[in-house]
Amino acid sequence: MTDPVLAPAPVGPIEPLPDPPTFSVVLPVYQGAATIGEAIESILTQEPPPLEVIVADDGSTDDLDRALGRFNDQVAIVRRPHRGVAAARNAGLGAAGGDFVLFWDADDVLLDGKLAALGRLGRERPDLDLLCTDLYFERDGHRAGRFEEVNPFPLSDQRATILKRCFVVQPAFRRSRLVEIGGFDETLATGEDWDCVLRLILDGSCAGLWDEPLGVYRIHGTSLTGSRPQTLQDRVRLMEKALRHPGLRDEERAGLERSLAAHRGRARLAATQEAIAGAAPDARRRALELASTRGIDARTRLFSLAFAFAPGKLQEPVARRLTRSSELSRSLPT
Secondary structure, eight states, X not given: OOOOEEOOOOSSOOOOOSSOOOEEEEEEESSOTTTHHHHHHHHHTOSSOXXXXXXXXXXXXXXXXXXXXXXXXGXXXXXXXXXXXXXXXXXXXXXXXXXXXXXXXXXXXXXTTHHHHHHHHHHHOTTOSEEEEEEEEEETTEEEEEHHHHSOOOSSOHHHHHTTOOOOSSOEEXXXXXXXXXXXXXXXXXXXXXXHHHHHHHTTOOEEEEEEEEEEEEEOGGGGTTTHHHHHHHHHHHHHHHHTOTTOOHHHHHHHHHHHHHHHXXXXXXXXXXXXXXXXXXXXXXXXXXXXXXXXOHXXXXXXXXXXXXXXXXXXXXXXXXXXXXXXXXXXXX
């Protein structure tokens, strides 16, 4: 059987721990009463069980208390006003006591063996600060591929890879290291997990993968297009932050700047496509800005200029070409 443990070679000799590390599981939730029960059940039935399960309520106004009532003292609850997922994660982090903290979405589920696999990974490789497994995507009730099919895990040069893409999904963070870097950036509406992983790896941490899908990440029809321009803009912001990170090496800067230019182009393309689709009054201006953005291919630049200056009756066919390949939805493996 192939060894499911994937991780960079250790820098020096390491000794496995006598026992697996402990895990706190934190569920940030906002208006998740309809789904959180299944998520918690999938956590509590893990063998071995987690040290604790913490629900970080981000100011929900639905019937969350009823959904949590049947779990009695099996779940701790941290409540705070609605401030976004990063703030909810930080609230849960502050209440956690495990060696590692696994943040889990309230509409996703753990499959049997998830925590056992993370525990074995952490026991065998105590030098790792980020532990993860593969997972399945599920769209509208149907499996839609695996994360590692589209985000291969790097066994070397994780620093270069994390500046291009987030190659881990819903990792368990070593709590002490996450606290050291200040937790999650509450100014980011999305991408707060990538930002944390990026800062940890630039600060010297390494990630490991148990190469088996042991979770289900659910993507609903409405989430495929919701706030896509915001998501892409948050990626631009986290890369701009990375350029200021004191751990960034000079030889990494050029690659990060290229990646930043590509993400700026995608963010502006998504904003332009959204403006065109909604017949926004600033659609022409956005198209003109897009045409002057680095990282935009020649075809997109041409149609952006054409849309910006085309008479009204010619805008519709140009718009169709500009939006033919849309940045407003995520593609998933099949």
